[in-house]
Amino acid sequence: MAVTRRGYIFGAFLLSLVCVLFIVIAVSSDSWIVSTATIPITGPAAVGPTTPALASSFRYGMFGGELFLYNFLTPTLHTLYMVCLPDAGACAVTCKTDAKAREDEVRAMANGLSVLNPACVPVTEVNTAVPPMEVPPVISFAVYVCVLLFLFLQLLAAVVAAALAIVNATMNPTEPAFGLPGCLWVNGITAFLGLLVMLLFGIYWASSGLNQHLAFSFIAQKFFVPWPALGYSYWLLLGAVLCSLANIGLIQLRAYLLERDPPPPTIKVENHSDGTIFLY
Numbered sequence: 001m002a003v004t005r006r007g008y009i010f011g012a013f014l015l016s017l018v019c020v021l022f023i024v025i026a027v028s029s030d031s032w033i034v035s036t037a038t039i040p041i042t043g044p045a046a047v048g049p050t051t052p053a054l055a056s057s058f059r060y061g062m063f064g065g066e067l068f069l070y071n072f073l074t075p076t077l078h079t080l081y082m083v084c085l086p087d088a089g090a091c092a093v094t095c096k097t098d099a100k101a102r103e104d105e106v107r108a109m110a111n112g113l114s115v116l117n118p119a120c121v122p123v124t125e126v127n128t129a130v131p132p133m134e135v136p137p138v139i140s141f142a143v144y145v146c147v148l149l150f151l152f153l154q155l156l157a158a159v160v161a162a163a164l165a166i167v168n169a170t171m172n173p174t175e176p177a178f179g180l181p182g183c184l185w186v187n188g189i190t191a192f193l194g195l196l197v198m199l200l201f202g203i204y205w206a207s208s209g210l211n212q213h214l215a216f217s218f219i220a221q222k223f224f225v226p227w228p229a230l231g232y233s234y235w236l237l238l239g240a241v242l243c244s245l246a247n248i249g250l251i252q253l254r255a256y257l258l259e260r261d262p263p264p265p266t267i268k269v270e271n272h273s274d275g276t277i278f279l280y
Contacts, residue, residue: 008254009169012183012247016162019190019243022236023155027148030061030080031231032201033214037224056224058216060093061233062148067095067120067218078120080216085110090138092215098122109217112136118217137213137220143204147197154193158240161186161247180251187251191244194237205230 036055058067058080065080083106084091090110096102097120104124105115112132116125164183173179205211211228213220 005254005257006169008250008257009165009180009183012187012250013162013165013169015243015247015250016158016165016187019158019240019247020155020162022240022243023151023158023194026233026236026240027062027151027155029233029236030063030065031059031233032061033065033205033210033228034059034231035214035219035226035228037219037226039224059231061231062144062151065093069120084141084144086141089141090136091141091144092138092217094217095120096122096124105217106138109215109220110136110138114221115217118221118223133220135209135213137209137215137217139210139215140204140208143200147201150193150197150200154190154197154237154240157186157190157193158244161190161244165247180255184248184251187244187247191241191248194241194244198234198237198241201234202230 034057036057038055056067056069058069059065060080060082062082064082067078067080069076069078078095080093080095081102082091082093083102085103085106088107088110090106092106092109094102094105096105101122101124104126105118108115108124108126112134114127114130114133116127117123161183164178164186167173167178168180168183176182214226214228218224219226
């Protein structure tokens, strides 16, 4: 009986499920950008000219996040909202508690303007007395849409790869598109889309000033000194890419092992002239 080595294909199916899980968590979690933020304490409590206060922290993802703020040494937790204004071509995060106030703050940031009250209150007051900032502290709306678009395309491709893997592990499709060649192509597309998202967001993070202003008014107006980094939500995409590449490796390894396997034994009827009946 010929050895089919379908275990390799089933392994590719399991890795595809892990890939899907990684992408879903990356999209839905709130840790694409993480940072601690400190503000100096001055006055009698200070040692020397300034003393670092307790560090606040915040994190946010594609749709929102959280701000853990030390205000007068009392910690408070606030929700961060990702607000996008297509007409202004900008996205930013804000902790304003009113939808209109959030829109006003992001619009002011898109124009390079400061706000008088960046605190988490339901009102936004724009400060027009100071010159606009040279670089508006926002995320490009086009980049934001492209990142989300490629993420959802990667998720779709990963789901298709998982479906093709389980089909090929349980049956033998006759159409090449639904067979192992199609599975290879879909995994390659999934890995490419994941790398594209990582490069797009990573290059934008490093070159646009996002790693300095963080698209957040508290940081852009230098109320805090940040210590920013890309969070686990971003790095999960690397795991998803590695899963897709591992799938390609498993399928190719199976093909290589099948080529190395000796052919199944054949029975030559002419060598048996005693009337033996052979069942195939």
